[in-house]
Amino acid sequence: MATGTRNPEPGTRNNRLSAQDTHPATDQGRRVRTSRHKHLVAMMRAVLLYLCLLELTPAWGQNLVPNGSFEEYTQCPEFFGYAQYATGWLNLHTSSADYFNRCQENLVVGVPFNTCGYQEPADGEGYIGLATTFPGLGWYREIVGIALSEPLQAGVPVCLSFQMALGGFGSWNGNSAMFTSKGVGMRFCNEFPGDWTAYLYPNAAALHMTVVPTDTASWYWVSGVYVPDSNYAFLAIGNFFADSLSEIQPLDTTGYGAWGVSYAFIDDVRVSTDLQYCGSNGIHAIDAIRGVGAYPNPFVDKLTVEVRDQTVGKLRWSLIDDQGRDVLTGIANAGVGTFIISTGHLAQGGYALRMHDEAGAFAPVRLVTVSP
Numbered sequence: 001m002a003t004g005t006r007n008p009e010p011g012t013r014n015n016r017l018s019a020q021d022t023h024p025a026t027d028q029g030r031r032v033r034t035s036r037h038k039h040l041v042a043m044m045r046a047v048l049l050y051l052c053l054l055e056l057t058p059a060w061g062q063n064l065v066p067n068g069s070f071e072e073y074t075q076c077p078e079f080f081g082y083a084q085y086a087t088g089w090l091n092l093h094t095s096s097a098d099y100f101n102r103c104q105e106n107l108v109v110g111v112p113f114n115t116c117g118y119q120e121p122a123d124g125e126g127y128i129g130l131a132t133t134f135p136g137l138g139w140y141r142e143i144v145g146i147a148l149s150e151p152l153q154a155g156v157p158v159c160l161s162f163q164m165a166l167g168g169f170g171s172w173n174g175n176s177a178m179f180t181s182k183g184v185g186m187r188f189c190n191e192f193p194g195d196w197t198a199y200l201y202p203n204a205a206a207l208h209m210t211v212v213p214t215d216t217a218s219w220y221w222v223s224g225v226y227v228p229d230s231n232y233a234f235l236a237i238g239n240f241f242a243d244s245l246s247e248i249q250p251l252d253t254t255g256y257g258a259w260g261v262s263y264a265f266i267d268d269v270r271v272s273t274d275l276q277y278c279g280s281n282g283i284h285a286i287d288a289i290r291g292v293g294a295y296p297n298p299f300v301d302k303l304t305v306e307v308r309d310q311t312v313g314k315l316r317w318s319l320i321d322d323q324g325r326d327v328l329t330g331i332a333n334a335g336v337g338t339f340i341i342s343t344g345h346l347a348q349g350g351y352a353l354r355m356h357d358e359a360g361a362f363a364p365v366r367l368v369t370v371s372p
Helices: 013-021 024-056
Strands: 090-093 098-101 126-133 142-147 158-166 177-180 184-189 220-226 234-239 259-272 282-285 292-295 302-307 315-321 326-332 338-342 349-357 365-369
Touching: 090 234, 126 142, 126 234, 158 184, 184 259, 234 259, 292 365, 302 315, 302 349, 326 338
Parallel strands: 177 259
Antiparallel strands: 090 142, 098 126, 126 259, 142 234, 158 220, 158 259, 184 234, 220 282, 292 302, 302 338, 315 326, 315 349, 349 365
16 A cells, blocks of 8 residues: 555545635635735724824814703703703802703793793703892892813913893793893803802903893804913803993883893803804894894783894784784884884783795794783
8 A cells, every 4th residue: 555645636625725726816816805904904094093193182172161051951940040950060159040941841940931031042952040130139149150171271262152141021020030231251260169259249250241231032142262361170150240330221111020130041151272163252142143033022012123134125024823823913114123013912922923025034033922
């Protein structure tokens, strides 16, 4: 018997593998697979490198205010005085600031109609509310605060902004503000004080409302660049100016409101290292871009319609109740500027003001009337 290694016979498994491995087409396929594998590895390395760079690159557009639009909450509010239900926010000083969210359907702290006024959120589903002056009780200020996600850097400018709307003409006259004033704004600190007495009136803020707001239908966008002088880690929002510097003025002259305060809704609070976000510093009524507007909202015995766009032609309007019925209709001449609709006979409830001219229809304005 012969000894040694036996050569595979044609047709055996080893022979087929050997023949397949030396086939030109197989070699080409292997080269293609190898090339694809190398390409895939290169792509994965590039992705990993990109992710690493993201970790190292500052998020210039990041908002350093957690929950700046008050969307997240630990509990849906049921009554006024619970601003601390907005996740991360503290109810400071008087511990009486309010939180409003659409999750609540009552007329106390619901959205848009609540005890302190009527206002859709500037962003999302919620906002907070603050008494910003209380004539006769100069120490009374409602203040909220929060820890920043990252401390500010001394000498490094940041863009600050918030949106503010007037309270008043709410669902209950006892919580409906009588006054309006300027002053509400943002102030930074290294820690919140235990005693607010000395902290309340430095008559200074990093950013604040420098005009007295009068439009109850609009959100005011307040923005500006701020250069911190310390590595501040905390933000407080309130009015840090004395009553004598807040220019307190009557807001509700109908006699409906019984709460002798100025009141502000606050939403969309931002602190960003992206200075381009502050492309337009100052104070702007957000609804000013619309051709027409209506105030106050809620209204009592009259509604003022303001035609801001002078290109608007003859305006046909109708006030529609929540059943879809026209309860009032009329015509305003072109170039009228403003006109008044008498509404004293209307039942309390929700209405929509619809308007159109020769060029077409405007977006309807949602309104609420309250009984004096």
